[in-house]
Amino acid sequence: MAEESRAKMATTSSAELLQAESELVRHSLGYLKSMALHSTVKLGIPDALHRCGGAASLPDLSSALALPCSKRPYLSRLMKMLAVEGIFTAVDVPAAGEGEGAATAPSVRYGLNPVSRLLVGGGVSPCVLMGTSPLFLEASLRLPQWFQRDGEGEPAFAMAHGESPYATTGHDMEFNALVNEAMGSDSRYMAELVVRECGEVFTGVTSLVDVGGGNGTMAAAIAKAFPHVKCSVLDLPHMSYKASSQRMSQLSLLPAT
């Protein structure tokens, strides 16, 4: 062991060393929290809880998800982790009856909270899937090299994939759909808030252009709520515009060249 490390260990208590080591392990595996959230969306857990009335015991949730019996015990770990992270609620259900004669063992019911409710019925699930997509994860692994290069230089995504995310959406249709759905789902949710909370900013406005307006979700919501505003969306030609947006007379689409 290097002299310096030995000196450090001599001045640090065993409890502190154990705590420090467990902090490092916790942070090194921190990406598993993102992957647990990714699994939640892929497995359809928020929708399953919603179908169960908003909360369910583990056996009921397993049945609703139609998981193979061999995997059911692991659902408990996943749900416990997600509840600790604030994605679901966890309520202890005490045993019915006492001692040996108890009719049921103590159990836990997991339920939706404001965070996981955003994932019901699709909600903003596409944002979770985009954030945890392999292309973005690979880009994040380029961060050390990005720091080592002088100047602003290429962003980490371009270092990993040789082009910007919006160039990739031009030829990778799966990634294009992922990005469009993520942006659209976020805009749908944000549009509601913008219209409800910030309506006064459109007073006196007769037209607007949403530059980089994606699939036109935000512009369509503004056009619908404020019929006096003529809205245009400028975006790259391969963005898939919502059919409903195209039908609105005061909304036009301007493909960028």
Ligand SMILES: C[S@@+](CC[C@H](N)C(=O)[O-])C[C@H]1O[C@@H](n2cnc3c(N)ncnc32)[C@H](O)[C@@H]1O
């Ligand atoms: C972060 S997304 C925002 C999407 C949209 N505002 C929304 O909330 O759904 C950025 C948008 O900018 C668009 N974009 C990127 N480069 C562009 C360019 N050179 N000209 C026009 N739009 C561009 C992308 O296609 C993408 O839709």
